[in-house]
Amino acid sequence: MSWKSLDDVEMKDKTVLVRVDINVPVEAGKVTDATRIEKIVPTIKDIQAKGGKPVLLAHFGRPKGQVVPEMSLKVVLPALEAALGQKVGFAEDCIGAPAKKAVAAMQAGDVLLLENTRFHPGEEKNDPAMAAGLAALGKVYVNDAFSAAHRAHASTEGIAHLMPSCAGRLMEAELKALNAALGDPERPVVAIVGGAKVSTKLDLLGNLVAKVDHLVIGGGMANTFLVAQGIEVGASLAERDMADTARSILEKAKAAGCAIELPVDVVVAREFKAGAANETVAADACPADAMILDAGPETVDRIAEVFARCRTLIWNGPLGAFEIEPFDAATNAAARKAAELTRGGRLVSVAGGGDTVAALNKAGVAEDFTYISTAGGAFLEWMEGKVLPGVAALEA
Incomplete structure (x- = not known):
């Protein structure tokens, strides 16, 4: 730079x-x-x-x-x-x-x-x-x-x-951290992208599959990818009209050698409220009247294994409805695993975005990450591979 x-x-x-x-x-x-x-x-x-x-x-x-x-x-x-x-x-x-x-x-x-x-x-x-x-x-x-x-x-x-x-x-700290995460990272690189909608993160997903080795998809976005693979998700939040787009992202990832990690088990409930009665089922076994609100423990174990094999983590978006218990469990567990590996010098971890920062603070591990960006829109546009005018002007 x-x-x-x-x-x-x-x-x-x-x-x-x-x-x-x-x-x-x-x-x-x-x-x-x-x-x-x-x-x-x-x-x-x-x-x-x-x-x-x-x-x-x-x-x-x-x-x-x-x-x-x-x-x-x-x-x-x-x-x-x-x-x-x-x-x-x-x-x-x-x-x-x-x-x-x-x-x-x-x-x-x-x-x-x-x-x-x-x-x-x-x-x-x-x-x-x-x-x-x-x-x-x-x-x-x-x-x-x-x-x-x-x-x-x-x-x-x-x-x-x-x-x-x-x-x-x-x-300076932000640019160095971001360069270490995507510009010239230690490999393998894993990215977590969570959140409600695929449609708001198309540019992000398209950029990341060409740059990272593993892409973990969580939150409501994961449901859209499950639907794209012919899996029924009951009453869950999902953008069914984005199924073709999700399939094209999966194909692009395969061509680039990027492994997409989707939930293999999920936590479902009939109502969206704290402490709602819930159960863990296989990702392809969501009851018709239930909604997926979090990733399950087997999925978390798989994510932890990916973390352990990787050297760099970029995180944007939670794995489930982290705002309400007990649907914060997957996000909390994955965050604690990333923090543990970071403390041990085995992982460079960079996270950003409002929900992500809130989730990592809630999990009590924000201080353990290598770098937490509070930049919001600028962090997201950087992850999307866009030129940031304020940075480009300094380089001119």
Whole structure:
């Protein structure tokens, strides 16, 4: 990879524009989860240590190019100051006179947050004038927002072409982890793809079968693949109109030498609720009035065996209805096996996607994985093999 890191760029006495993602949940005017804010602290501290003055560019919510007072980044200031352990300045706009005045007033050691970039229509349009307005404020650009790297916006893509640019620590860690998982992985590689619908992950499945050695399909998606093989799944969630597509993915996988792992036994119930009466049956023996809500123990054993033979794991999506007990059992068991192998140095494990992160946290093993991506859409597009504009701009 040809992008630069903070270590490669001179920053002493320079104003450094840092694109961050601090689009955090807020209730009653207070940040309820500061994880994204805490993750940018190493980048800001390193810029300060190199003698640079960090000026933060960020979006908040979806104001669609309008000034929406309740979407002002002012709301994150207390959490940002708490994470950094210092006062943070604030400019009422991200371009123009207010921004220039605030930047000009900065002293060594200061940190400045600019108002929501999406208050300007030029941000999401990647307007060259907007990018130039941002670039005029500093001498170096740092992108530390991998989670926004799949968007070609003025603050994520346009600006990177106008000044010396590099990746921040969070972006650097993400790119290294992703390269280790799919770019240049230790083989064999296994991927888990779960979730409700095949239709939402067609690009992902199509890309992975050509790149991994084993593909474990779970969740409602697995039911669609069972239907494609002529197996009845009762009242289960399944996209019957996607059967031909599922068959074509199976054929593509066979041609590529990728082993598809589908459930061999399943946990079924008559109602979708916590603690519902359930039974484990063979995958081809789902009663007509029941629905498949989890993979069974024999399937989990097979997945564990695949993990033990592999060196790299990429995980996106749960194996069952992990939100409600006892239909979280397969996801929890597989996650714990992956964590055990990772702790033992036998597996590089990279996971991402909202449900996946929630499931691994629920299983209590998120800390044991090699890398957990909180990037959502950007992580998924990377798994699909798409070019991320924010990353490509750093490499240009």
